[in-house]
Amino acid sequence: xxxxxxxxxxxxxxxxxxxxxxxxxxxxxxxxxxxxxxxxxxxxxxxxxxxxxxxxxxxxxxxxxxxxxxxxxxxxxxxxxxxxxxxxxxxxxxxxxxxxxxxxxxxxxxxxxxxxxxxxxxxxxxxxxxxxxxxxxxxxxxxxxxxxxxxxxxxxxxxxxxxxxxxxxxxxxxxxxxxxxxxxxxx
Amino acid sequence: xxxxxxxxxxxxxxxxxxxxxxxxxxxxxxxxxxxxxxxxxxxxxxxxxxxxxxxxxxxxxxxxxxxxxxxxxxxxxxxxxxxxxx
Numbered sequence: 001x002x003x004x005x006x007x008x009x010x011x012x013x014x015x016x017x018x019x020x021x022x023x024x025x026x027x028x029x030x031x032x033x034x035x036x037x038x039x040x041x042x043x044x045x046x047x048x049x050x051x052x053x054x055x056x057x058x059x060x061x062x063x064x065x066x067x068x069x070x071x072x073x074x075x076x077x078x079x080x081x082x083x084x085x086x087x088x089x090x091x092x093x094x095x096x097x098x099x100x101x102x103x104x105x106x107x108x109x110x111x112x113x114x115x116x117x118x119x120x121x122x123x124x125x126x127x128x129x130x131x132x133x134x135x136x137x138x139x140x141x142x143x144x145x146x147x148x149x150x151x152x153x154x155x156x157x158x159x160x161x162x163x164x165x166x167x168x169x170x171x172x173x174x175x176x177x178x179x180x181x182x183x184x185x186x187x
Numbered sequence: 188x189x190x191x192x193x194x195x196x197x198x199x200x201x202x203x204x205x206x207x208x209x210x211x212x213x214x215x216x217x218x219x220x221x222x223x224x225x226x227x228x229x230x231x232x233x234x235x236x237x238x239x240x241x242x243x244x245x246x247x248x249x250x251x252x253x254x255x256x257x258x259x260x261x262x263x264x265x266x267x268x269x270x271x272x273x
Contacts, residue, residue, distance in 0.1 A: 017221075019221055019222070022218065022220070022221050023218045026214055026217045026218050027214070030208070030209040030213070030214050030217065031206040031207065031208055031209055032206065033209070034207075034208075034209035034213075035205060035206050035207075039205070049210075049213055052209060052213050052217065053213065053216060053217060053260075053262055054262075056217040056220060057220065057262065060220050060221065060224070110202070110205060111205060111206070113202055114202040114203070114205040114206045115206065116202075117199055117202040117203055118203075118206055121203070132203060133203075136200055136203035136204050137203055137204065137206060137207050137208065138207065138208065139204075139207070164196050164199065164200060165196065167199055168195050168196050168199055171195075171199060172195070
């Protein structure tokens with residue numbers, strides 16, 4: 001079970017010009033950004049891609065001025081929401097008199113919970129993380145996973161069950177720490 | 188296995204499904220950002236010091252980026268144009 005680099009450390013490494021750290025940041029938050037844009041704000045196709053690229057461009061430019069590196073996740077969420085709203089405004093073709101409709105808080109809350117689970121997944125064995133990712137996130141069938149991992153389909157089902165149980169234990173163990181309520185500031 | 192446990196596992200499975208991977212090409216383009224910015228900075232610095240080079244770059248932005256090893260995505264081409272216009 002590996003321990004992922006804390007967000008603040010990842011920010012420090014990115015600031016020092018570590019290209020591998022930037023790649024890790026994109027891998028860590030790419031799904032989250034994509035999900036906020038598509039599920040939270042209904043962005044699709046080229047619009048979703050533009051938002052995705054704009055978010056990471058802003059993150060890259062403003063990372064050196066992020067005052068609270070431990071608040072990276074909240075900042076990325078906030079940046080994504082702003083990019084989505086900017087995109088919706090730009091697409092409207094005219095000045096919006098009112099703010100775009102607020103995305104349901106529940107949707108964004110669920111995505112935050114999903115990222116918590118994703119972070120727990122990163123602390124599992126690579127075998128468990130891969131099999132759960134393939135089945136639940138990539139929607140691959142038992143057969144496809146079995147072929148890829150050279151395992152019988154029946155074994156895949158039992159491993160998914162075992163790994164899911166382990167993941168629940170990790171997520172459950174995280175609960176007492178609670179979720180930090182952080183505010184993000186960029187100078 | 189208790190019903191509570193089943194419920195927890197169903198909830199975790201549901202949350203996992205909420206974060207499918209972003210398209211690989213998007214992720215690859217985002218990862219290219221630091222290298223693209225560094226190469227663009229170097230290109231702009233050279234163009235500012237050499238008027239002839241600057242004219243060639245302005246005329247053929249895509250080709251200039253390719254020559255620096257950068258995939259000329261629209262966003263990067265526009266950023267380079269803005270910097271050379273400034």
